[in-house]
Structure formats: C-alpha cells, structure tokens
Amino acid sequence: MNRTSxxxxxxxxxxxxxxxxxxxxxxYAMADFSTRNLLKGGRTLxxxxxxxxxxxxxxxxxxxxxxxxxxxxxxxxxxxxxMIWVRLRAPWAKGxxxxxxxxxxxxxxxxxxxxxxxxxxxxxxFLGESALTLTFVYVVLxxxxxxxxxxxxxxxxxxxTLSEAARSLGAGWFATIARVVVPNIWSGILSxxxxxxxxxxxxxxxxxxxxFQTLQVQIVLIGKADGPTSVAASLAVLVFGFVLLLVLxxxxxxxxxxxxxxxxxxxxxxxxxxxxPT
Amino acid sequence: MTNGVSVELTDLTRVYxxxxxxxGLTLHIEPGELVALLGPSGCGKTTALRIxxxxxxxxxGSVSVGGQDLTKVPANKRDMGMVxxxxxxxxxLTVVDNVAFGLKMRGKDKGDRLSRxxxxxxxxGLTAHRNKYASELSGGQQQRVALARALAIQPRVLLLDxxxxxxxxxxxxxLRDEIRRVQLxxxxxxxxxxxxxxxxxAVADRVGVMSQGKLEQLAAxxxxxxxxxxxxxAEFVGLNNKVPAEVSGGxxxxxxxxxxxxxxxxxxxxxxxxxxxESVTVTADPSGTASVxxxxxxxxxxxxxxxxxxxxxxxxQMASSAARVFSPGDPVTVGVEPTGVxxxxxxx
Amino acid sequence: xxxxxxxxxxxxxxxxxxxxxxIVPTVTVIFSxxxxxxxxxxxxxxxxxxxxxxxxxxxxxxxxxSTAIIGAVLGAVLAxxxxxxxxxxxxxxxxxxxxxVLAQFGGVALAFAFLATIGLNGVxxxxxxxxxxxNLAGSGWLYSLTGLIVVYTYFQIPLMVIVFVPAxxxxxxxxxxxxVSLGASRVQYFREVAAPLLTPxxxxxxxxxxxxxxxxYATAAALVSQGSPILPLLIRAALTxxxxxxxxxxxxxxxxxxxVVVAVVxxxxxxxxxxxxxxxx
Numbered sequence: 001m002n003r004t005s006x007x008x009x010x011x012x013x014x015x016x017x018x019x020x021x022x023x024x025x026x027x028y029a030m031a032d033f034s035t036r037n038l039l040k041g042g043r044t045l046x047x048x049x050x051x052x053x054x055x056x057x058x059x060x061x062x063x064x065x066x067x068x069x070x071x072x073x074x075x076x077x078x079x080x081x082x083m084i085w086v087r088l089r090a091p092w093a094k095g096x097x098x099x100x101x102x103x104x105x106x107x108x109x110x111x112x113x114x115x116x117x118x119x120x121x122x123x124x125x126f127l128g129e130s131a132l133t134l135t136f137v138y139v140v141l142x143x144x145x146x147x148x149x150x151x152x153x154x155x156x157x158x159x160x161t162l163s164e165a166a167r168s169l170g171a172g173w174f175a176t177i178a179r180v181v182v183p184n185i186w187s188g189i190l191s192x193x194x195x196x197x198x199x200x201x202x203x204x205x206x207x208x209x210x211x212f213q214t215l216q217v218q219i220v221l222i223g224k225a226d227g228p229t230s231v232a233a234s235l236a237v238l239v240f241g242f243v244l245l246l247v248l249x250x251x252x253x254x255x256x257x258x259x260x261x262x263x264x265x266x267x268x269x270x271x272x273x274x275x276x277p278t
Numbered sequence: 279m280t281n282g283v284s285v286e287l288t289d290l291t292r293v294y295x296x297x298x299x300x301x302g303l304t305l306h307i308e309p310g311e312l313v314a315l316l317g318p319s320g321c322g323k324t325t326a327l328r329i330x331x332x333x334x335x336x337x338x339g340s341v342s343v344g345g346q347d348l349t350k351v352p353a354n355k356r357d358m359g360m361v362x363x364x365x366x367x368x369x370x371l372t373v374v375d376n377v378a379f380g381l382k383m384r385g386k387d388k389g390d391r392l393s394r395x396x397x398x399x400x401x402x403g404l405t406a407h408r409n410k411y412a413s414e415l416s417g418g419q420q421q422r423v424a425l426a427r428a429l430a431i432q433p434r435v436l437l438l439d440x441x442x443x444x445x446x447x448x449x450x451x452x453l454r455d456e457i458r459r460v461q462l463x464x465x466x467x468x469x470x471x472x473x474x475x476x477x478x479x480a481v482a483d484r485v486g487v488m489s490q491g492k493l494e495q496l497a498a499x500x501x502x503x504x505x506x507x508x509x510x511x512a513e514f515v516g517l518n519n520k521v522p523a524e525v526s527g528g529x530x531x532x533x534x535x536x537x538x539x540x541x542x543x544x545x546x547x548x549x550x551x552x553x554x555x556e557s558v559t560v561t562a563d564p565s566g567t568a569s570v571x572x573x574x575x576x577x578x579x580x581x582x583x584x585x586x587x588x589x590x591x592x593x594x595q596m597a598s599s600a601a602r603v604f605s606p607g608d609p610v611t612v613g614v615e616p617t618g619v620x621x622x623x624x625x626x
Numbered sequence: 627x628x629x630x631x632x633x634x635x636x637x638x639x640x641x642x643x644x645x646x647x648x649i650v651p652t653v654t655v656i657f658s659x660x661x662x663x664x665x666x667x668x669x670x671x672x673x674x675x676x677x678x679x680x681x682x683x684x685x686x687x688x689x690x691x692s693t694a695i696i697g698a699v700l701g702a703v704l705a706x707x708x709x710x711x712x713x714x715x716x717x718x719x720x721x722x723x724x725x726x727v728l729a730q731f732g733g734v735a736l737a738f739a740f741l742a743t744i745g746l747n748g749v750x751x752x753x754x755x756x757x758x759x760x761n762l763a764g765s766g767w768l769y770s771l772t773g774l775i776v777v778y779t780y781f782q783i784p785l786m787v788i789v790f791v792p793a794x795x796x797x798x799x800x801x802x803x804x805x806v807s808l809g810a811s812r813v814q815y816f817r818e819v820a821a822p823l824l825t826p827x828x829x830x831x832x833x834x835x836x837x838x839x840x841x842x843y844a845t846a847a848a849l850v851s852q853g854s855p856i857l858p859l860l861i862r863a864a865l866t867x868x869x870x871x872x873x874x875x876x877x878x879x880x881x882x883x884x885x886v887v888v889a890v891v892x893x894x895x896x897x898x899x900x901x902x903x904x905x906x907x
Contacts, residue, residue: 012707019704023724026739026780029749033742082640090633097637100644106892107652107885108841110858114865114881115651115658140647198727204734204844209865216734220848223738231742234735238727245723333803353806360807366800369905370822380808382818413904424804431808 027238034232047228051236054229057218061233063131064215068200071138072193075146078139080189083150084181087159101147104140109205112137120210131212141206142199146192153188157181187252194248198241282310282467283344283434285330290339292325292491299325300336301491312461312468313496314482316475317514322491323471324439330469331437332356343434354383359428359466360437364444366424367412373423374399374408380431398426401460418449425457429464436461436468442477450474454481475515479503487511503554507542509622512552519558519592521614523551523621530621533558533586533614543621550624555581555595557615562603566611568592570604584612655885658878670879679860683883685771686857690839693778698832700779701786708787709794722791725784733844740777741849744768769850777845782835789834793827796906823905830898837891841884857884 037044052058086093104112116137123133159181166176182189204216215237223230285307292300300322307313315323328334330341332353340349348356359380367376378395386394399405402422412420421441428436441457442450458481461468472478478485479499486496487510495507506512523532525546530539532551543549560570560582567587574581580601582594592612604610659670673679711718728736743750745768754760767773797820805815843858854860857880864877 012710015703015707019707023728023780023783025750026736026743029743030739032749033747078639078643082637085633085636090637093634093637097640100641100648103644104648106837106889107648108843108888110841110843110861111655111881111885112648112651114861114877115654116647118654119646119650136643136647139643143644195726202733202735202844204847208847209862216844219734219738223741223848224851227738227741227745227747231738234738238735238739241727242724245726246720249719249723331803331807333806353803354809354811356807357809358807360804362800362804364800365798366804368801368804368819368823370819379805379810379818383805383809383811383814427804427808437807 027235030231030235030238034228034235036228047226047232048236050226050229051233054222056213057215057222057229057233060213060215060218063213064201067132067134067138067214068197070132070135071142071200072196074135075139075142075192075196076189079143079146079150079192080182080185081177083147083154084159084163084177087154088163098147098151101143103143105144109141109203110209112140113206113209116206116210131207131214134207134210134212134214137206138196138200138203141203142192142196145195145199149191149195150185150188153185153191157184190248190251194244197244201237201241282465284309285435285467285469286340286342287326287330288340288342290326290329290336290341292322292329292334293337298491300329300339303339303488303491303493305486305493305496307467307469308483309467310465311483312458312470312481314470314472314478314485315488316472316478316485317488318473320490321488323473323488325491326488327437327439327469327471330435331358331360357431357433358435358437359431359433361421361424361428361439361441363440364417364420367420367427369412372409372411373404373415376412376423377427377430379427384431394430395426398430399423401429401463402426402456416449417445418453421445421453422456425460429460429466433466436466438468438470440472441470442472443474450477457481479515485515487514489514505540505618506552506620507540509542509552509620512620512622517555517593518552519555520550521553521586521590521592522548522588522624523619524548525621530619532619533612535614535616537614537616538618540618540620543619544623548624549621551619551621553592553614553619554617555593557617557619558592558594559613559615560584560594560596560604561611561613562608563611564609566609568610568612570606570608570610572606573601573604575601584610586612652885655878655881658875659882662875670875671882673876674879674883678854679880679883682854682857682860685855686840689771689774689778689856690836692775693782693839694832694836696775696779697782697786697835698828701783701831701835702790702828704783705787705790705794709791722787725787728781728784729788733842734848736777736780737845737848740768740773740780771855773849774846774856777849778839778842781845782839785838786831786835789831790827793824793831793902793906796902797823826898827902827906830895830902833891833895833898837888837895840891841888 034047035043035045037046050057051061082097086097120133123136127133162180162184163176166180171180201215203214204220207214208217208220215233219230219233222233285305287303287305290300290303291298299320303322303326305313305326315326317323325334329336332348332351336349340347342348343356343358367373368379371379374392374395377398378391381391381394396405396408399408402425404419404422404426407415407419407423412423415423424441438457442454445453454477457470461481470478470481479502482499484496484498485502487494487502489510495502495511497505497507502511503516506515512518521532523530525531525539525544525548527546528539529536530543530551532553539551568584571583571585571591574583575598578598579595580598582596582601582604583591584594585591594612660666660668662670674683708718708721740748742748745751751761768777801819801823802815805819810818841858843862846856846859847862850859854863861877861880861884864880
C-alpha cells in the first residue's frame with residue numbers, strides 16, 4: 001500500500017463519511033431526542049433524570065446490572081475451571097465442550113424461550129420468581145463469546161507446563177488456577193466478562209417472553225408512553241457498552257493475535273558466530 | 279551460457295522518518311552473475327531487493343536494468359521473477375497453475391502456459407506434484423515451485439529474498455545447491471539476499487556484505503573470506519580468533535610470527551588480530567607457554583582450544599586425525615600461518 | 627475406565643448447566659411440535675402451512691435475505707476500509723469496538739435509535755420536514771417490512787465487519803507482491819487471487835447474516851407492537867395469546883421451523899468457513 005492516489009484517498013474519505021453518518025447519526029438523534037422538551041421546545045434532562053427517578057425503571061436498571069454481574073461470575077466460575085480441566089486432563093472432551101459452547105449461536109434465543117417454560121417452572125419452584133434466575137439462561141447465551149475469548153487466552157500460554165510447575169511446587173488445584181493460570185489469561189477473562197455484560201444488558205427476547213422486568217423489557221414498556229425516557233435509557237446502555245469495550249481494547253493493547261500472519265522467523269544458522277571468547 | 283542483462287543500482291537511499299534503511303548503495307551486477315547481499319537483519323539488504331523489484335520506492339537514487347532506467351516503472355511491468363521467504367504460493371491454485379500464473383498475466387494461451395509450466399517443473403524436479411496444492415507440499419518443495427514460477431516468465435532478473443531461511447537445515451543445503459544449479463543453467467542475472475554467510479559464500483559469484491544501509495565490501499567469496507576489508511566483514515564472515523598483536527610498517531607481530539597486516543587494519547600500535555581457526559598452528563611442545571583447554575570433535579575437522587600465556591583463548595581448526603594427539607592440559611606452542619590478518623582496535 | 631469417569635466429574639457443572647438450560651428447551655420444542663399433550667399428532671406441524679404461517683415465513687426469508695446481501699456488500703466495503711487503515715490507528719480500533727457493540731447489542735436500543743431518527747417525531751424527520759417539507763415518516767413505513775430492512779442493516783453491517791475482517795487480514799501481503807512481481811495489474815490481482823480466496827469467506831459471512839436476521843426478535847418486537855408480519859413475531863403472538871388459530875402449542879411448531887432453517891444455514895456456513903480457514907490462516 002505504498003502509493004495511494006488522490007482519487008483513492010478521496011473515495012475512501014467519502015466512504016468513511018457515509019458510513020460515519022449512517023452509524024453515528026442515529027446515536028446523535030438519540031441524544032437529541034432524549035433531551036428534547038416536547039411541550040415547550042428547548043432542552044430538558046427530564047428523560048435522563050427518569051433513569052433514577054422513575055421507580056420501575058430504576059429497579060429494572062438495578063436488576064439488569066445485578067444480572068450482568070451474576071452472569072459474569074457464574075460464567076467464569078463454571079467455564080474457566082472446565083476449560084482448564086479439558087486442556088489438562090480430559091482432552092478427549094474438547095470437541096464436545098467446544099460444540100456445546102458454540103451451539104447457542106445456532107439455537108435462537110426465541111426457540112430457547114419457547115422451550116424454557118417447563119424448566120423455569122421448576123426453577124421458580126426452587127429459587128423463587130426473581131428476575132435474577134435468568135442468570136442460568138444468560139450464562140448459556142454468552143457461552144459462545146466467552147468460550148472464544150477464554151480459548152484464545154488459554155492457547156496463548158503453555159498451560160500444561162505452568163500448571164505442572166505450580167503443582168510440583170506444592171500448589172493445589174484451586175491455588176494453581178487462582179494464582180498461576182488466571183493472572184496469565186487475564187485479557188481473555190476481561191474480554192469474556194465485558195462481552196457478557198454487553199449481551200446481558202441488551203437481552204430482551206428471553207426476559208420479555210418469560211415475563212421478567214429487566215431493563216430492556218422496561219424500556220419497551222415505557223416507550224409506548226414516554227419516548228424520550230426510553231431513548232435515554234437505550235442510549236445510556238449503548239454508550240456504557242461502547243465504553244466497556246473501548247476500555248477492554250486499551251487494556252489488551254499490544255497483544256498480537258496468536259497464529260500471526262507474518263512469515264516464519266528465520267532459524268538460527270550454523271556458522272555465524274564470529275569469535276571465540278577472549 | 280549467459281542470456282541475462284546487467285543490473286545497476288546507483289546511490290540508492292531509503293529513509294523512513296528518522297531511520298535510514300539504505301544509505302547510498304551502489305551496486306553493479308554483470309549479466310548472468312549471482313550476487314548475494316549478506317548482512318544481519320536491518321542492514322538494508324531486503325530493502326535494496328524490494329526497491330529493485332519495485333515493491334518499495336527509493337527516496338533517492340536510480341535503478342536500471344539492461345541500460346533501461348526502471349526507477350519509475352511500476353513493479354508489475356519490470357519483468358523480474360521473485361522468490362519470497364515463505365507462504366507466497368497462491369493457496370487456491372494447483373502447483374502447475376501457480377507456475378503458469380505469470381504467463382497468464384501476460385496473456386499467453388492455455389496450451390502454451392501449461393507446457394512452459396511443465397517445462398519449469400521438470401527443471402526443478404517436481405513434475406510428479408503438478409496437480410497438488412501448496413498445503414500438500416513440504417517447505418522445500420514449495421520454494422522449488424516458487425522458483426519455477428519466477429523463472430517461467432523468463433525474467434530479466436531473478437530476485438531471491440531469503441528463500442531458504444524458513445527451511446530446515448538439511449533442506450536448506452540441498453535447496454541452495456539446486457537453486458545455484460538452476461540459475462547457472464538458465465543464466466539469469468540474480469540477486470540473492472540472505473543473513474546466512476555460509477549460504478552466501480556457497481552460491482554466489484560475488485558477495486556484498488552490508489551493514490546499516492551501506493555496502494561494506496563486494497568481492498568473490500574466497501577474496502572476502504581471506505581478505506576482509508573492514509572489521510565488520512571480518513566478524514560477520516567466518517569464524518575468528520582475536521589475538522593481541524603489534525602493528526608496524528604493514529606487518530603484524532603475533533604468536534611469535536610476523537605476518538602481513540591487511541589494508542583496513544590499524545596503521546600502528548597494539549591491537550587485536552582476527553585470525554581464522556584454520557590459520558592457527560598447534561604443536562606439542564613440553565616447553566611451550568600455551569596449554570590445551572579442550573578439543574571439540576566436529577566430524578572431519580576438530581577444533582583445539584588453547585590458552586596462551588597472557589590468558590587469551592585461541593581455537594585452532596585441523597583435520598581430526600591431527601587433533602587426536604592433543605588432550606586437555608598438554609603444553610603446546612601456538613603459531614600462525616603466514617597469511618594476512620586484519621588488525622582492529624583493542625577493545626573492539 | 628474408572629479414570630475416565632473420575633476425569634469427567636469436574637465437567638459436570640458445565641454439562642448440567644448446558645443440558646438444563648439449552649438442550650432441554652430445544653428438545654422440548656422438537657418434541658412438543660410433534661406431541662400435543664403427550665399424544666403424537668401432526669396438527670401443529672400442519673398449522674405451519676396455513677396462510678398466516680407461510681406468509682410470515684416468506685416475509686422472514688425476504689427480510690433476512692435482503693439484509694444479508696445488503697449487509698454483506700456494505701460490510702465488506704467497510705471491512706476493507708478498516709483493514710487498509712494503519713493497524714494501530716485509534717480510528718481503526720474505535721471502529722472495531724463500535725462494531726462489536728452494535729453487532730451484539732442489536733435489539734431494543736437500535737429500534738429506539740431509529741425511532742429517534744426517522745420515527746414520527748424523529749430528529750431527521752422533523753429536520754427534513756422543516757427544510758424540504760417532505761414527510762419522511764409519513765405512512766409509518768418504519769414499522770413495516772421496509773423499515774425493518776433499514777433497521778436490521780444497522781446491525782448486519784457491523785456483524786459482517788467482525789466476521790469478514792479476519793478473512794481480509796488473512797490475505798497475505800506476499801500473495802499480492804508475488805502476483806505483482808509476476809506482472810498482475812491491480813484488477814488482475816483482484817480477479818485472479820483476492821476474489822477467489824475471499825469468496826468462500828464472503829458467502830459464509832452472508833449466510834451468517836441471514837441466520838442472524840432470521841432469528842432476531844428484539845428489534846422487531848420493539849418496533850412492531852401489533853400484528854405479526856414475520857416469523858419471530860408470529861411466535862410472540864402464539865406465546866402471548868394461546869388462541870392463535872385456535873391451536874395452543876402452535877409456538878412449538880413455529881420454533882421448530884425456525885431451528886430447522888437456522889440449522890441448515892449454519893451448516894452451510896460451517897462448510898464454507900472450513901475452506902476459508904484452510905486458505906486464509
């Protein structure tokens with residue numbers, strides 16, 4: 001890419017602007033719409049204040065944030081040890097685990113919620129009717145993204161050697177995972193966590209059709225009567241997600257993709273040593 | 279038989295911001311000659327090759343082939359064949375289609391293309407693999423296909439960018455001989471870039487040693503080896519011992535002998551002489567001031583390491599049959615053959 | 627063998643979770659499509675061929691197909707724009723982050739984004755009204771199939787970018803240089819090398835976009851509060867009022883239909899991805 005012609009640069013500039021407008025304008029429109037005073041003209045922050053003032057909405061925000069946290073925790077607690085175990089002790093299970101983790105990509109959430117009724121009857125019986133019971137389903141929903149993030153991070157380290165070294169020095173499994181493995185796959189964990197949060201905060205299908213009052217459900221409910229507030233809430237979630245992912249990108253900056261595309265590193269040659277030490 | 283053209287690189291400079299990748303490189307390659315550019319990474323050898331190929335643009339200077347100035351000519355019109363370090367075969371094409379690719383670009387019809395491609399495949403000995411894909415071939419085979427592909431278009435210049443660096447040691451040796459054989463047979467003017475000095479000395483008609491964008495010395499392999507012009511060349515090519523020496527009047531005194539000091543040495547005073555292991559002589563001598571430290575057996579040759587009275591360790595190379603008589607601790611006298619040595623500053 | 631069992635035990639929590647909350651619902655759907663109240667019956671499946679159901683299916687296919695094609699083409703262009711920027715530029719990383727967010731959020735937020743833009747009181751609607759006197763939102767087209775196509779494109783393009791950028795990055799520079807040194811012009815390089823190598827990835831990504839649109843629910847549900855023009859909304863109707871077509875459990879058959887379509891598309895996608903992975907890794 002050494003010589004970009006003026007025409008080429010112009011075309012690229014135009015394309016960037018076109019895409020920028022298409023994607024960023026609705027976001028600007030959301031900011032504008034949510035601060036507009038429909039009755040008297042001019043600006044108002046009422047819609048945004050409603051995020052805290054409107055009781056139902058505020059409750060929904062809290063529930064959704066809690067759900068996000070619970071989902072991330074449960075996902076990490078279940079997935080990280082499982083993936084480590086598969087790599088170290090049960091490599092024959094890798095195919096199965098990978099298939100199951102990627103399966104939620106093929107089974108639409110809509111299908112899951114249709115078949116979920118009976119299951120959640122049992123769940124409600126044992127654990128109550130709180131929206132937080134959605135955690136279990138949400139962990140399943142985020143599996144594909146979390147698996148990919150963690151798998152990438154685990155592939156980048158020599159798990160076998162690290163864990164053998166730790167155990168030979170006397171560490172039990174818990175200590176090995178917590179003190180040796182986890183610190184080394186931190187970028188994968190963060191990535192999995194952030195994407196999971198984004199998915200949970202944006203999830204609507206299962207929550208609404210199961211009758212739970214999460215943030216997105218509340219947004220749609222309010223939207224019929226109070227457009228600006230719904231728009232404000234939606235924008236808040238979008239911005240939050242974007243900031244999360246930007247933070248993640250910054251935190252994991254400088255890490256190259258594994259399986260890099262560059263040509264092989266030249267192998268050391270035989271007679272290039274230049275001296276016998278004096 | 280030479281049917282190649284001459285190549286002229288004149289005062290090439292390539293600057294990237296604060297970095298000078300090439301600093302006034304001037305190189306003339308005779309028709310049919312194979313010149314190797316040798317140097318460590320970052321010395322500018324690959325940059326020079328890519329500028330010649332047209333894949334990179336010089337900040338100043340000119341490139342001409344067969345008397346024709348190519349400096350402004352785009353890469354796809356330069357009629358050069360290039361072999362890359364690795365991964366350059368098109369994965370979606372079979373071997374024969376890969377080799378025929380350049381001919382397709384030139385609008386040759388299918389029959390001509392395939393017959394020429396098959397001819398090239400026979401030249402590199404891969405006719406049996408004609409219908410395979412790159413992923414089915416070993417690294418060495420892939421590079422042979424790459425060579426066939428570059429030659430199929432009958433290029434005026436053949437460019438090889440570290441073609442052997444990604445291969446196993448044994449394959450490397452086989453393939454470099456093969457490349458040289460093919461190049462001599464076809465007679466194309468060739469520029470071969472490598473960081474492996476053994477490789478460069480083995481295949482080239484002349485070797486250009488580069489460092490930090492400059493050409494340190496350009497000479498035939500034997501000349502380069504025997505008479506290095508600068509300390510860098512002496513260090514980079516072949517093995518060296520560094521022995522304290524005294525220079526005066528064009529002669530260097532070391533190890534009890536007086537030998538010619540090569541041009542490029544310090545003009546007078548104390549320094550370190552760079553002595554090839556095969557120029558060092560070791561003789562068993564009960565009254566000798568040096569003693570054997572260790573003997574390394576390397577097959578047909580061995581290296582006998584001795585410590586001199588002043589503490590300097592010197593490695594001597596000789597036939598293993600001759601080395602057999604030495605054991606660690608033996609007192610010996612260490613001397614030097616009457617060949618020229620390069621004497622550099624002490625502490626260098 | 628005892629070793630094997632012991633080694634499987636730690637996998638149980640994961641397996642239990644996936645079984646209960648993924649496998650069981652899916653199996654329930656498949657089973658209940660064929661078994662009404664425990665009795666084998668094809669009535670639910672037959673209902674899939676009613677006019678309403680077929681119309682919804684067709685509209686879904688239309689929506690998914692058109693947004694897949696539009697999203698694939700435009701997304702490929704954007705992906706190319708991104709890949710040809712310097713790798714460490716802030717713009718590039720910000721754009722990819724934005725794409726990750728937009729592709730996964732989808733749903734409700736985007737519905738409201740478009741409502742805020744070209745809805746009845748949307749910012750763009752009002753502005754265009756003031757300046758040109760046109761009524762952009764007039765017929766409420768945003769809530770129709772056309773509107774859905776526009777809105778879906780908004781998350782299809784980012785998804786295409788995320789899936790296609792790795793393929794573009796897998797196009798080694800050596801291939802371009804080799805082609806150029808062999809005499810290829812830019813058009814020839816594209817036609818003979820880049821296009822054949824990228825086509826499986828492009829088609830596969832388009833299929834992924836299709837499945838993505840076909841299974842999408844939230845955006846349509848937020849925009850269209852009444853009526854069920856597409857399959858997912860028909861499922862909503864079947865779930866929330868058990869009186870659709872007088873058949874309860876119709877939702878199971880509809881859900882089965884959805885799985886089948888998505889599964890077929892995903893299988894085709896996987897076949898294409900495998901070919902791509904071989905070439906572009």
